[in-house]
Amino acid sequence: MIEGVRMLHLLLLRYTGSERDAQPYVAGHVRFLERHHQQGTFLVSGQTVPSTEGGAILAHAVDRETVQRIVAEDPFVVAGVATYTVTTIEPGRVHPALADLLGRTT
Secondary structure, three states: OOOOOOOEEEEEEEEOOOHHHHHHHHHHHHHHHHHHHHOOOEEEEEEOOOHHHEEEEEEEOOOHHHHHHHHHOOHHHHOOOEEEEEEEEOOOOOOHHHHOOOOOOO
16 A cells, blocks of 8 residues: 555445336435535445446545445435445555545655
8 A cells, every 4th residue: 555545445336126226216325425425435426337237436535344334324225226345445556636635645
């Protein structure tokens, strides 16, 4: 790991059924995303292509345990229409454009 760089977490969301099954929970899911973007935890979020597969989020500034608690609160997960896979990344190299954002001190 680069000294001073925070861990990143790749959160892959997969529908447990169809995209249509998730539709009633989209508004709550969007509020969930907006809240964590505003708090600075989520850097990027979006649907996969094709969207029927689910979505992905890049999170930072929290440890793995915290990110697992966060995804458990997603309305999609609470309703049982989606699950997350969390992959924690220990940055080895960081593009200069991201260095400040990721807390690089060296």
